[in-house]
Amino acid sequence: MNKYKIVSIVLSVALLVHIVRLAWVFVAPSSGDGVSSASQTVLHNILQRKSVRAYTDRAVSHEQLDTLIRAAMAAPTGRDMRPWHFIVLEGRHQLSPLAEQLPYAKMLAEAQAAVVVCGDMSVTDKEGNPSRNWTFDCSAATENLLLQAEAMGLGAVWTGVYPYDERIEAVKQALHLPDHLIPLNVIPIGYPKGDPQPKDKYDPTKVEYRN
Amino acid sequence: MNKYKIVSIVLSVALLVHIVRLAWVFVAPSSGDGVSSASQTVLHNILQRKSVRAYTDRAVSHEQLDTLIRAAMAAPTGRDMRPWHFIVLEGRHQLSPLAEQLPYAKMLAEAQAAVVVCGDMSVTDKEGNPSRNWTFDCSAATENLLLQAEAMGLGAVWTGVYPYDERIEAVKQALHLPDHLIPLNVIPIGYPKGDPQPKDKYDPTKVEYRN
Numbered sequence: 259m260n261k262y263k264i265v266s267i268v269l270s271v272a273l274l275v276h277i278v279r280l281a282w283v284f285v286a287p288s289s290g291d292g293v294s295s296a297s298q299t300v301l302h303n304i305l306q307r308k309s310v311r312a313y314t315d316r317a318v319s320h321e322q323l324d325t326l327i328r329a330a331m332a333a334p335t336g337r338d339m340r341p342w343h344f345i346v347l348e349g350r351h352q353l354s355p356l357a358e359q360l361p362y363a364k365m366l367a368e369a370q371a372a373v374v375v376c377g378d379m380s381v382t383d384k385e386g387n388p389s390r391n392w393t394f395d396c397s398a399a400t401e402n403l404l405l406q407a408e409a410m411g412l413g414a415v416w417t418g419v420y421p422y423d424e425r426i427e428a429v430k431q432a433l434h435l436p437d438h439l440i441p442l443n444v445i446p447i448g449y450p451k452g453d454p455q456p457k458d459k460y461d462p463t464k465v466e467y468r469n
Numbered sequence: 470m471n472k473y474k475i476v477s478i479v480l481s482v483a484l485l486v487h488i489v490r491l492a493w494v495f496v497a498p499s500s501g502d503g504v505s506s507a508s509q510t511v512l513h514n515i516l517q518r519k520s521v522r523a524y525t526d527r528a529v530s531h532e533q534l535d536t537l538i539r540a541a542m543a544a545p546t547g548r549d550m551r552p553w554h555f556i557v558l559e560g561r562h563q564l565s566p567l568a569e570q571l572p573y574a575k576m577l578a579e580a581q582a583a584v585v586v587c588g589d590m591s592v593t594d595k596e597g598n599p600s601r602n603w604t605f606d607c608s609a610a611t612e613n614l615l616l617q618a619e620a621m622g623l624g625a626v627w628t629g630v631y632p633y634d635e636r637i638e639a640v641k642q643a644l645h646l647p648d649h650l651i652p653l654n655v656i657p658i659g660y661p662k663g664d665p666q667p668k669d670k671y672d673p674t675k676v677e678y679r680n
Contacts, residue, residue, distance in 0.1 A: 272484055323678075345676075349680050390632060393604060401612040465555040465556075468558050
């Protein structure tokens, strides 16, 4: 038998195996790199996001927190004002003063880190006025952060601060915030304890199609 | 030259091409199917989201709009009140009355569809009060919708309505909204015209790490 014939057969088999593996990448539901797959991954992540209120002892790294903040700052803002400021509390000892001031946010006591999303009133428009949309902008940024946390296997929960005066004061005092920063919420972060599940909140009575 | 030799060379090249492509699937930043990959896909989508203000003639299907609404309703809400209502305008003829009333939202005239995200004041707590957080909740829902639109290759943009009285009245009149619905924004939707690019809005001066 010609040695090139043998090489040809071996190469044919190898090529076939690779083609099948390559085809599988495009057929398998959760992989591949087409638009449809990215769309499904993003939707799955949105639907899987849940409020996580209990955390394990596993540490959350600075790099992970930095990624969350980068995701947050990619949100849209009214008139592109970006009227936000993020305070990242790294390490549990940073959380104690806040946990003491916010008895309703008990999960802070076992969180590994927290992000306080604030509106920055020192960011002003041409007329010198602060944003009238800062709570919307900071809410969209918070949602980005929560979604990215879910994608990274982290757990987090939005605990509201604004517009409740007593909570705003408690956070401002605990963190020694300057007057121009108004805390919208506090987001405790950690690896989820247990197996928290998302709610299915889809409700067809809350959508109206007009065509 | 031996014909098997030629076949061997051709097959070798084909095999090499396939190996390189396969390797690329695992090396490329947005593919693979591990946890890390899902995280990268989600982050990439968050960072790629941009405000799209010009659209092609390509139609947006009911199924696509339904997916966007399902994504929106997965957002968290204060005290789980879900104080929202979504009005989906399908087809361009539905957009004309709104486009006429909202001269600042000119892109509506060429959008294929639009979603009006409203707060529903008829959703009340045990004490009979509407949500004090409806604008935050609807903002988070809007961000989910915008992110899912990006993931599906659609373009969309948040055009603000609340808290501007004249815009609120214009939308309420154009859409004949009942008093308990307050429009937060109007989101025109279509396939992007041209090649809009996202802004890099990360700013290290807007984040403060405490450790």
